[in-house]
Amino acid sequence: MSFHEKIFHYIVDSLHKFKPQPKAAREKLLNCKIISHRGEHDNKTVLENTVESFEKALAANVWGIEFDIRWTKDLIPVVFHDVHLGRLFRNKTKIAEIKFSELRTRFPLIPSLAEIVEKFGGRTHLMVELKKEIYPQPKQQMQTLETIFSHLSPIKDFHFISIHPEIFDDLAFLPTQALLPIATLGYKRKSRLSFKKDYGGVLGHYQFLSGYRINRHLLHSHKVGVGFIASKNSLYRELNRGVEWIFSNNAVYLQQIIKQELAR
Numbered sequence: 001m002s003f004h005e006k007i008f009h010y011i012v013d014s015l016h017k018f019k020p021q022p023k024a025a026r027e028k029l030l031n032c033k034i035i036s037h038r039g040e041h042d043n044k045t046v047l048e049n050t051v052e053s054f055e056k057a058l059a060a061n062v063w064g065i066e067f068d069i070r071w072t073k074d075l076i077p078v079v080f081h082d083v084h085l086g087r088l089f090r091n092k093t094k095i096a097e098i099k100f101s102e103l104r105t106r107f108p109l110i111p112s113l114a115e116i117v118e119k120f121g122g123r124t125h126l127m128v129e130l131k132k133e134i135y136p137q138p139k140q141q142m143q144t145l146e147t148i149f150s151h152l153s154p155i156k157d158f159h160f161i162s163i164h165p166e167i168f169d170d171l172a173f174l175p176t177q178a179l180l181p182i183a184t185l186g187y188k189r190k191s192r193l194s195f196k197k198d199y200g201g202v203l204g205h206y207q208f209l210s211g212y213r214i215n216r217h218l219l220h221s222h223k224v225g226v227g228f229i230a231s232k233n234s235l236y237r238e239l240n241r242g243v244e245w246i247f248s249n250n251a252v253y254l255q256q257i258i259k260q261e262l263a264r
Contacts, residue, residue: 009228012207017231024239029258031244032235035064035127036251037228038081047088049079050109054120060252061259064125064245066161069113071133075141076100077113077148083133096133114148121151126158127247129182130167138170146173154178159223161203165193176200180223187213194222201225203247206234211241218242232257 024032039053040046040060046053054065068081072095085091089107103110113128120126135141152158155178160171165181176198183190183204191213194202201223202213209226217224225245229235235254238246248254 009230012205013230013234016234016237019233019237021233021236022240023261024236026262028239028244029262032239032258033063033125033245034251034255034258035066035125035225035245035247036062037066037247037249039065039067040252041249043088047109049081049111051111051116051119054116054124057251058120058124060255062124062251062255064127065120066127066129066247067116068129068131070095070131071135071141072100072103073097074099075137075144077141077144078103079111079113079116081131113145117148117152121149122157126152128158128160130160130162130164132162132164132167135170142170142173145171155200159200165190165197165199168197168199180225183208191217195220203227203245206238206243214242229254 036057038048039050040056041048041053046056049067057065067079069077070080071077078095078100080095084094085107100112117126149158154174159178159180160168160174161180161182162168163182163184165179168179171179177200179199180201180203181190181194181199183202185208187204187208190204191202193199194217201217203225206226206229214224223245224243225247226238226243227247229238229246229248230250235246235257246254
């Protein structure tokens with residue numbers, strides 16, 4: 001997340017954090033599905049998109065984990081967000097320019113996609129984000145994804161998500177309902193696209209998703225997911241608006257809130 005994005009999230013979260021919201025009904029709390037954005041991490045003691053970050057989310061009974069895919073030089077998909085290793089490892093090497101064997105030797109904390117799917121698939125819901133990058137062998141790469149996810153059930157066990165839904169056109173092995181576009185500012189366009197392509201719903205920042213658009217998708221039996229919720233009042237606001245999927249960098253904290261409220 002860039003510096004400007006962090007500032008934006010801080011300002012928006014501050015505005016909603018102190019705005020009282022009606023307590024969410026018990027049914028909404030029960031149906032709420034918290035998704036840990038890149039796992040439970042601080043990028044100091046625990047790095048994002050690592051086995052440890054996902055284990056921490058799973059240990060707190062968080063419903064799902066979100067992570068990103070990048071491809072190595074020899075076309076092995078790995079779980080990593082950025083194009084290069086600079087932000088987390090202070091190394092400007094690009095993922096696409098290094099073979100997996102070398103990546104594993106030099107940066108062992110970066111897991112392969114196959115390892116994460118094998119370890120967490122079926123135990124927690126997987127939200128797999130595809131990034132916009134060059135696909136040198138798209139047919140081979142899609143076959144690789146199909147093989148890795150072959151023992152899981154799409155929709156039930158995992159969804160593929162992307163800010164660039166044109167990537168979905170190559171995912172012929174998946175039902176369209178397992179695909180979810182992510183909206184940034186262009187909610188209307190991504191919303192219309194979801195209906196047109198018969199995708200499973202729409203995801204995006206809670207500040208820009210109107211109640212009208214939420215209801216329209218819910219009436220169509222679509223899934224609606226919002227990020228990045230960071231406080232109890234923000235959580236209640238979205239649950240009261242009918243949103244069930246809550247993406248957060250504070251997933252364990254939100255899960256504890258739900259647990260405490262249900263126990264009362």
